[in-house]
Amino acid sequence: MKKRLTCVECPKGCVLSVDIENCMVVDIIGSECPKGKKYAADEIENPVRILTSAVLTEGLSLKMVPVRTDKPVPKNSILKAMEEVKKARISKAVPAGEIIIKNLLNLDVNLISTREVKRV
Amino acid sequence: MVERDLVIVGGGPAGMAAAISAHENGVKDILLLERDQYLGGILNQCVHTGFGVEYFKEVLTGPEYAERFIKKIKEIPEIEVSLKTFVVNLATDKSLTYLLPGKMETLRAKTLIMATGCREKTREMAHIAGTRPAGIFSAGLAQKLINVEGLLPGNKVVIVGSGDIGLIMARRFTLEGAKVKGVIEIENVSSGLVRNVVQCVEDFNIPFYLRHKITRIYGRDRVEKVDVVQVDEKGTEITDSKFEIECDTVLISVGLIPENELIEMAGIVLDEKTNSPVTDEVNKTSIPGLFVCGNSFKVYDIVDTVTRDSLEAGRLAAEYLL
Ligand code: SF4
Numbered sequence: 001m002k003k004r005l006t007c008v009e010c011p012k013g014c015v016l017s018v019d020i021e022n023c024m025v026v027d028i029i030g031s032e033c034p035k036g037k038k039y040a041a042d043e044i045e046n047p048v049r050i051l052t053s054a055v056l057t058e059g060l061s062l063k064m065v066p067v068r069t070d071k072p073v074p075k076n077s078i079l080k081a082m083e084e085v086k087k088a089r090i091s092k093a094v095p096a097g098e099i100i101i102k103n104l105l106n107l108d109v110n111l112i113s114t115r116e117v118k119r120v
Numbered sequence: 121m122v123e124r125d126l127v128i129v130g131g132g133p134a135g136m137a138a139a140i141s142a143h144e145n146g147v148k149d150i151l152l153l154e155r156d157q158y159l160g161g162i163l164n165q166c167v168h169t170g171f172g173v174e175y176f177k178e179v180l181t182g183p184e185y186a187e188r189f190i191k192k193i194k195e196i197p198e199i200e201v202s203l204k205t206f207v208v209n210l211a212t213d214k215s216l217t218y219l220l221p222g223k224m225e226t227l228r229a230k231t232l233i234m235a236t237g238c239r240e241k242t243r244e245m246a247h248i249a250g251t252r253p254a255g256i257f258s259a260g261l262a263q264k265l266i267n268v269e270g271l272l273p274g275n276k277v278v279i280v281g282s283g284d285i286g287l288i289m290a291r292r293f294t295l296e297g298a299k300v301k302g303v304i305e306i307e308n309v310s311s312g313l314v315r316n317v318v319q320c321v322e323d324f325n326i327p328f329y330l331r332h333k334i335t336r337i338y339g340r341d342r343v344e345k346v347d348v349v350q351v352d353e354k355g356t357e358i359t360d361s362k363f364e365i366e367c368d369t370v371l372i373s374v375g376l377i378p379e380n381e382l383i384e385m386a387g388i389v390l391d392e393k394t395n396s397p398v399t400d401e402v403n404k405t406s407i408p409g410l411f412v413c414g415n416s417f418k419v420y421d422i423v424d425t426v427t428r429d430s431l432e433a434g435r436l437a438a439e440y441l442l
Contacts (some may be wrong), residue, residue, distance in 0.1 A: 006314055031322035050318060051379060052168045052181055054267045064270045066183045075323065080296045088285035096187055114167065115183035 016040045048072035058091040061118040065090050071109040093118045113117040127229035129207050133423050134414020135235035136189040139199050141434025142272040146283035148198050153205040160186035165264045174424035210382040231409045231437045238376040238415040246374045250337035259285040259373035262297020272296050274369025279303045282310040286373025291320035301365050302327040343368050376419045403433040409440045
């Protein structure tokens with residue numbers, strides 16, 4: 001199977017033609033540098049994304065605290081992970097970098113705050 | 121009149137970098153004015169990643185990028201920060217008048233750096249016909265409503281233009297459970313970063329209509345639907361290509377424009393098209409000792425370059441003063 005991908009590693013955006021057999025990349029053409037090959041292999045065999053969002057607070061200085069996962073999560077878990085993010089509430093002051101949800105969906109990643117929030 | 125060595129208007133990435141750099145270059149009296157109740161500017165609502173790759177060689181979210189500068193500023197006693205401070209007048213002699221909760225003050229700046237950022241172009245600037253119902257937002261306003269206010273401004277969304285904020289909001293609405301029914305771009309390529317096209321639109325199978333435009337918005341109280349047509353290379357509508365998309369929300373993401381009313385008040389000439397100050401040199405203006413940096417100087421693609429050029433503005437201000 002052949003698939004077309006656009007490399008996102010730099011603004012050039014090389015269009016890569018990827019040859020796939022049994023979900024594994026066997027050949028990549030079109031990349032202008034080695035980063036494109038790695039990108040294509042990762043993107044086909046194990047696409048991952050950092051999830052960013054914001055979590056509702058209760059009685060703190062900000063109404064929403066921005067959050068992200070501390071490691072990338074598999075692309076197909078993003079929407080499920082969002083369900084957990086939407087359920088979460090922050091009710092105590094936290095600095096940036098604090099764990100808000102530990103081991104999100106058992107994916108071995110944590111959801112962490114990216115901004116400090118204080119008591120009012 | 122009270123005189124201060126250096127006044128900086130705007131506490132976003134540009135103003136913060138300018139303040140830090142001016143201090144590093146020897147300025148001992150710096151007043152930083154910010155109209156919001158926090159430093160950080162637009163970065164506070166940009167909760168996604170992609171910031172800092174060039175400047176910090178790390179991938180950060182907007183608030184994380186801002187935090188590094190806020191922390192530094194707090195450690196410098198020579199930088200006085202005045203929040204909830206809104207400048208309403210600027211004169212050619214660099215005296216400015218500003219409002220604070222419950223009072224109005226005037227002072228003169230020996231040196232002035234304007235770092236007032238930019239605003240989004242509106243529906244009116246994109247020339248879309250139709251009614252004026254609720255449900256039409258600029259993409260950045262929708263971003264603020266979702267990420268800062270915790271409100272979801274709509275459920276069925278059409279995005280006009282494919283600038284980065286529009287693309288980022290396509291993903292943001294989708295993650296929040298809304299349906300993004302299409303991104304409509306008049307050109308044949310996105311004006312945003314490739315990464316955003318892939319990770320914000322393609323990842324979620326959102327229809328991306330290149331060489332299309334919205335010709336009319338319908339709805340009485342709330343947006344009900346839009347007309348979309350295909351256009352050719354010259355932007356001319358192709359006959360019989362019209363179709364409708366039912367939606368309750370239209371986001372406008374057709375570009376940014378520097379916010380420069382204050383320097384215009386002081387007599388600086390702005391470029392008619394770009395709204396940037398007319399000048400030959402980065403950060404400089406026709407008034408000696410009055411500098412402009414960041415998105416109010418020109419609209420930048422990434423914050424890292426705003427930081428770089430604004431550090432230079434701080435240095436220029438120090439050089440002028442000392
Ligand atoms: S393959 Fe290399 S040059 Fe091409 S887009 Fe990717 S990183 Fe850039």
